[in-house]
Amino acid sequence: MQSPPRHVSVLVQEVLELLDPKPGGRYLDGTVGLGGHAWAVLDAVRKQGGRAELLGLDRDPQALALARERLAEFGDAVRLVHSPFSEFEDALDAAGWTELDGALLDVGVSSLQLDNPARGFSFLHDGPLDMRMNQHADDPSALELVNHASAEVLKEIIRDLGEEPLAGKIARAIASRRVRAPFETTADLAEAVSLAYPPQRRRMARNHPATRTFQGLRMAVNRELEELSAFLQRIVPRLKVGGHVAVISFHSLEDRLVKLAFREQAAGCDCGRTPPWCRCGKTPAVKVLTKKPIIPGEVEQAANSRARSAKLRAAERLSRSEGGQSA
Known part of the structure; x- marks a missing residue:
């Protein structure tokens, strides 16, 4: 094992x-x-x-x-x-x-999740687009999000949660790519995001061009800000x-x-x-x-x-x- x-x-x-x-x-x-x-x-x-x-x-x-x-x-x-x-x-x-x-x-996400290709959290390992912290839940996965959400919704996720300046360009690239063939793996998505970056900006980037997009999608899939907000609002009276x-x-x-x-x-x-x-x-x-x-x-x-x-x-x-x- x-x-x-x-x-x-x-x-x-x-x-x-x-x-x-x-x-x-x-x-x-x-x-x-x-x-x-x-x-x-x-x-x-x-x-x-x-x-x-x-x-x-x-x-x-x-x-x-x-x-x-x-x-x-x-x-x-x-x-x-x-x-x-x-x-x-x-x-x-x-x-x-x-x-x-x-x-x-x-x-946040742990090494257990990031380093397992089957979890679909990282563009460093090719695997199914999932990103759910609980894979047994009925919540939509990243696969469903990138293949079915509108370009405008994807733009908001990538811009607001990923803090990606090129969110609009990336969202349109995702919407255009899935018309030809639906996304299936993390490598599919990472490639589409990378190609949406202008070549010069891609060469100058300190991190992989897909870093912020993957972050935004993960946070959306797991409703991370909503979870944190709910906890913060209710924890103090239980102390x-x-x-x-x-x-x-x-x-x-x-x-x-x-x-x-x-x-x-x-x-x-x-x-x-x-x-x-x-x-x-x-x-x-x-x-x-x-x-x-x-x-x-x-x-x-x-x-x-x-x-x-x-x-x-x-x-x-x-x-x-x-x-x-x-x-």
Whole structure:
């Protein structure tokens, strides 16, 4: 049996410092992946001579199976659930957990997914155009999207999620190409995108011309921004007073969502200057722990290329007297 691709979790020590796991605590890892961060949290508590409980979610069944093997040494302290992190409340209720001491997300695609051609995430490996993090779901795959979505919809996806300046040109190239023959593989799509680039721009590009297009399609297929937004809107009320939430993102749009959500939840009265007294009664729900995102140091970036775009932000649940009316 072929060994799974090596996946190195990013910003592990920084996550531990922000979550500050303690014996007796209950922690949520909404993107447990191969279990790297989860193992670090549980091991940190073990080194303190205690035990913590961890609920790990992931919508990739293959990742969950590998996480289960990695975390087996912690026994029944670990519960793993096949679920998108946006549905964390259902998982908490099923476990009988009312509150959390800490919550973590590591948003994005893993090496397990990128390096497996059958998953269709990467143009570096030819495989079926899929890109679904949960291949057992009924959600449309990238194959259906590129073969059936209108050129205008493709343009919006590639422009808004992929942040590709040539989105319109690429979308039209995709629509034109599929008339002759439908797309089937990642190589088909990568070639069409590459040919849509002007030759000089293609030669000068630092990355493969298909990089941003594949990113945008993946984010659309998995509804990644919608998932993150739903989590951020509902996680704070499920934290204990003093509980921390930490989010690692790899995309500027994701980082912006996290920054704005924490900023809004940390704000107090929003009545404005008139009237001269507060009518809304809104008080801060969180204290932002990271004024600027934490990024990996030079050593980690050199050792793990995936870490280069990682950004970590965190917030602390305030007491109910300070922040009872949370978002």
